[in-house]
Amino acid sequence: MKTFLCLLLAFCFFNSVSAQNSLLLVKTRNGVVRGTIEKSSGIRSFKGVPFAQPPVGKLRWVAPQPVKNWKGIRNADHFGHIPMQKKIYADMIFRGDTVSEDCLYLNIWTPAKSASEKLPVLVYFFGGGFRAGDGSEFRYDGESLARKGIVTITVNYRLGIFGFMAHPELSAESPYHGSGNYGLMDQSAAIHWVKDNIAAFGGDPKKITIAGESAGSSSVSAQMASPLSRDIIAGAIGESGAMMSNDSAVPLAEGEQAGAALATKVGAKSLTDLRAMSAAQLLDASAKPGAIRLPNTIDGYFFTEAPKQTFEAGRQAHVPLLVGWNSAEVGYPSLMGRDTPTVANYKKKVKALYGDKADEVLKLYPATTQEEVITSATALGSARFITYSTWKWADLQSKTSGKPVYRYLFSKPRPAMVNLEPLTSGMPPQLVGASHASEIEFALGNLATNKTYAWTDDDYKVSATMEDYFANFIKTGNPNGPGLPKWIANTKGSVVNFMNIDINTHLEPEHDRERFLFLDQWYSK
Secondary structure (H helix, E strand, O other): EEEEHHHHHHHHHHHHHHHHHHEEEEOOOOEEEEEEEEOOOOEEEEEEEEOOOOOOHHOOOOOOOOOOOOOOOOEOOOOOOEEOOOOOOOOOOOOOOEOOOOOOOOEEOOOOOOOOOOEEEEEOOOOOOOOOOOOHHHEEEEHHHOOOOOEEEEEEOOOHHHHHHHHHHHHHOOOOOOOOOOHHHHHHHHHHHHHHHHHOEEEEEEEEEEEEEEEEHHHHHHOOOOOOOOOOOOOEEEEEOOOOOOOEEEOOOOHHHHHHHHHHHHOOOOOOHHOOOHHHHHHHHHHOOOOOOOOOEOOOOOOOOOHHHHHHHOOOOOOOEEEEEEEOOOOOOOHHOOOOOOOOHHHHHHHHHHHHHHHHHHHHHHOOOHHHHHHHHHHHHHHHHHHHHHHHHHHHHHOOOOEEEEEEOOOOOOEEEEOOOOHHHOOOOOOOOOOOOOOOHHHHHOOHOOOEEEEOHHHHHHHHHHHHHHHHHHHHHHOOOOOOOOOEOOOOOOOOOEEEOOOOOOEOOOOOHHHHHHHHHHHOO
């Protein structure tokens, strides 16, 4: 009897191990990948999965090419290479261990136990000004959303000179006679890879929501506008950023001119010379002071027109949009510079920026005390930086898509830094709310991954609310759900409301529209 029980236990154990191993093996269209299981949750993760060929050698500055098939089993147990970049932002903490041009990989967290579950899918694009960032950052980790029944994916894409350089020789060699936008094309290729492969991971290819913050948010607006992506997404989330300015994408010739100037600056006489340079040489040369800006281009392929024009005409993706910004994206010094925030200095700055329209600006952004200067300069600086373009995106989508737009304002400031409060006490306040990028950990359920701040119970309460809104929206196209304040959508002709996400999250009517309408006229000149 004892021998029988031992054999039975051994049989059950090996069956359990065999079942677990089978869960870790997933067959994609290009080959089999082996993932890992997150110990704390049982979520399966597949890290460093290629979605395009390495963009190196002759594929440098070429649209992403389909992945080549592989034989055997490819381990997907570690993050892929970090895109080429300099260390620009101190808050970016990567888990990838190398920087390389060979960076076109994505990471998948799935709660599915089989390929038949058809769970909703989130594809998330990191921020960093198109110059920095990586899908391995702790704050973008997909495990928390996966616990809520969502297949969550982070994507890498080419940055800087590698992702956005147009050049006459590149346009001449491309089949569509255009160049630039390679980083955006990488994102589109990732969405297509997800559509083709995500069912094997338990996801529904018909329920793909794309999301991102800052440059990632701008990327979402770009994918909604592009004919390459707009027909295969079911929803979109934008956190502070959109390609809605008049120069978000410039005529191809203008982009080619910028690329040719940069080539001269780095000492290259031809495309052959550029491709002969090492990635490190190109990065160093293009990152020197006075670097030439590389704009997105209307290349006739990714962008057939300026994205703002696409939204105005209603040619973008007609999908639900959840979009918003933070209450203090940047501090008052973004407008005031080194000047003390006095009433006189503020009026002088407004006059210098807006000329004969200064009086109108001062009515919209008033300042009679230093406290009011700080508040108004913060609001105006934030609008000039990123909130106006995000507002414009929300406004146009509600007018021309026929789909609901859910707008938010994130107002919860970060708490004190751990062990650093004495260093910051006594300093004049520069922020009067939630700063740029501070909502990411809240929205994705990743406060605990950021050890810099002394998170409080209130912070975790706000995070739970915001993550539930995001999860509900990804699942249904509507953020509302049990236990949450009701969020009313904005549509064409409706009264505009926004959800103020804070300790006491609540819906408010829009109260700053006159400010944005003024800026809309100003930027349309």
